[in-house]
Amino acid sequence: xxxxxxxxxGNDYIYVNGAEETVEDKPEAARLLSDRHFGIGSDGLIFxxxxxxxxxxxxxxNADGSRSEMCGNGIRCVAKYVYDHGLTDKEExxxxxxxxxxxxxxxxxxxxxxSVSVNMGSPILKCSEIPVAxxxxxxxxVPINVGGKxxxxxxxxxxxxxAVVFVEDVDSLDLxxxxxxxxxxxxxxxxxxxxxxxxxxxxxxRMRVWERGTGETLACGTGASASVVASILCGxxxxxxEVELLGGTLNISWNREENTVWMTGPAETVFEGKIIx
Numbered sequence: 001x002x003x004x005x006x007x008x009x010g011n012d013y014i015y016v017n018g019a020e021e022t023v024e025d026k027p028e029a030a031r032l033l034s035d036r037h038f039g040i041g042s043d044g045l046i047f048x049x050x051x052x053x054x055x056x057x058x059x060x061x062n063a064d065g066s067r068s069e070m071c072g073n074g075i076r077c078v079a080k081y082v083y084d085h086g087l088t089d090k091e092e093x094x095x096x097x098x099x100x101x102x103x104x105x106x107x108x109x110x111x112x113x114x115s116v117s118v119n120m121g122s123p124i125l126k127c128s129e130i131p132v133a134x135x136x137x138x139x140x141x142v143p144i145n146v147g148g149k150x151x152x153x154x155x156x157x158x159x160x161x162x163a164v165v166f167v168e169d170v171d172s173l174d175l176x177x178x179x180x181x182x183x184x185x186x187x188x189x190x191x192x193x194x195x196x197x198x199x200x201x202x203x204x205x206r207m208r209v210w211e212r213g214t215g216e217t218l219a220c221g222t223g224a225s226a227s228v229v230a231s232i233l234c235g236x237x238x239x240x241x242e243v244e245l246l247g248g249t250l251n252i253s254w255n256r257e258e259n260t261v262w263m264t265g266p267a268e269t270v271f272e273g274k275i276i277x
Contacts, residue, residue: 003033004081005040005270008073010218010247012270014042015081018049018059027065033275034063040273043214046074048081054094054101056082062213069098070159072221072250072263076116079104080267083113099159113267120222120261123229123254124157131161133187140233146181153194154230158261160212161192162226166234170198170208179210195223199236206244218247225261228252 001023004015014033016023023029030045032038044062051057058078060068075095082088083106091106103119124130125138132139132155139155144163153163163182167173173196182194194210207227209220224243231237232254240253250265 001275002272003040003275004272005042006077006081006268007247007270008076008219008221008265008267009245009250011071011073011220012042012218013044013046013060013071013074013077014040015077016045016047017085017087018047018057021047023047026059026061027067030061030063031065040275043211043217044068044071044074046071046078048078051096054096055088055090056093057096060098062211063215064213066213067098068160068213070102070222072118072120072158072223072225073219073265073267074221075102075104075118076221076265076267079106079116080113080269083108084269097159115264115266117262117264118221120158120225120263122259123226123261124159125155125233127155130155130157131189132163132192133189140230144182144185144187146185147178154233155192156226156229158222158225158229160222161188161190162195162223162230163188163192164195164197164227164230166197166199166230166236168198170196170206173208175208175210175216179216183210183212193220193223193226195220195227195230197227197231199231202236202238203240204242204244205231205237208246219245219250221250221263221265224250224252225263229254229261232256 047059049057105117
């Protein structure tokens with residue numbers, strides 16, 4: 001099976017052309033190939049498939065084999081893959097995901113995609129639709145007890161669930177201890193991604209993320225989007241924010257008149273290879 005390793009802000013995935021390759025057990029393939037000691041090493045496995053309703057489909061699996069609806073860094077790399085491999089010459093694409101059809105805009109330099117802007121769609125704030133099992137219609141700055149400590153979270157779905165927590169010091173947090181407590185908390189029927197955010201000023205935040213099904217990653221596009229939405233809802237920032245992640249920087253804005261979140265960031269190819277079994 002031919003594959004391409006790609007990353008966006010350090011959020012790395014294995015990409016496979018689903019029109020050319022056949023994999024019978026995709027969850028198991030994701031688990032095996034994502035292993036950083038015995039496999040290729042990645043945050044998950046993404047198949048780029050033909051679509052009847054869009055230009056392409058992004059079929060995504062986390063490192064533990066579970067399905068994921070959407071990945072902001074992943075979809076930027078899908079756009080780069082299909083353009084750089086000559087599967088399209090369009091600079092505006094529709095990509096089908098588990099969270100609906102997303103529009104992406106490609107920034108081309110010297111014949112290759114350097115960065116991609118993504119229409120991430122409208123943030124979902126209704127608790128029953130995120131989902132988060134707490135009282136009330138929305139979860140904005142609400143308490144939750146994890147690991148014997150009370151935290152305050154704002155919950156947002158960008159097609160997948162996120163719990164955003166604001167902290168004074170994001171760098172010293174032990175996410176390997178704290179993250180699973182949020183992910184598997186009974187408040188989250190479908191588990192959750194958790195973002196820990198420090199606000200520097202009205203246009204700049206720093207974020208670390210514990211991703212559902214993977215653990216801590218260097219970046220998360222949907223998480224950065226959810227964090228900016230939460231920052232605005234809690235009155236911390238303006239509508240356009242630079243998000244500093246462990247693996248790089250994303251620019252996120254929320255057009256509240258149109259209720260649309262936009263993300264712009266890099267997409268890079270790491271290497272290509274062939275798996276022989």
